[in-house]
Amino acid sequence: MKTIPFLALTAAALVSACNSQPSAPEVLDANPDPMKNVLANAAPVELPPAIKADKTFRCKDNSLVYVTFFQGDKLASIRTEQTGPVTRLTAPAAGEPLTADGGWTLTGTPASITVTVPGKPSQTCRA
Numbered sequence: 001m002k003t004i005p006f007l008a009l010t011a012a013a014l015v016s017a018c019n020s021q022p023s024a025p026e027v028l029d030a031n032p033d034p035m036k037n038v039l040a041n042a043a044p045v046e047l048p049p050a051i052k053a054d055k056t057f058r059c060k061d062n063s064l065v066y067v068t069f070f071q072g073d074k075l076a077s078i079r080t081e082q083t084g085p086v087t088r089l090t091a092p093a094a095g096e097p098l099t100a101d102g103g104w105t106l107t108g109t110p111a112s113i114t115v116t117v118p119g120k121p122s123q124t125c126r127a
Helices: 003-017 036-040
Strands: 051-059 064-070 075-079 087-090 098-100 104-108 112-116 123-126
Touching: 051 112, 064 112, 075 104, 087 104
Parallel strands: none
Antiparallel strands: 051 064, 051 123, 064 075, 075 087, 087 098, 098 104, 104 112, 112 123
């Protein structure tokens, strides 16, 4: 007599365990990203160019100029003192003079440049 209620209980447990739909975990996002749509629609980011050469040049007036050339030949940074402020020079296209506000210009290669620093005449410098 004790086996009938046990079998009925076992059968009820088996029937309730059978589900025609597989159970998928319910995912709740309690902290949605407010920038998700903005980032998804943002333009691709262009990485800065790699350093091509980092040179110290001696100029005709015996001064030193520190120049970092970047790949693509459209960007360079220049310092007139080893620990001085950096000035970023850019060109619209490769091969054109690199310029910055204030009268900075730079042309040349990592071996030899012609540079104009504000307040000084244009001069040739060699690495």
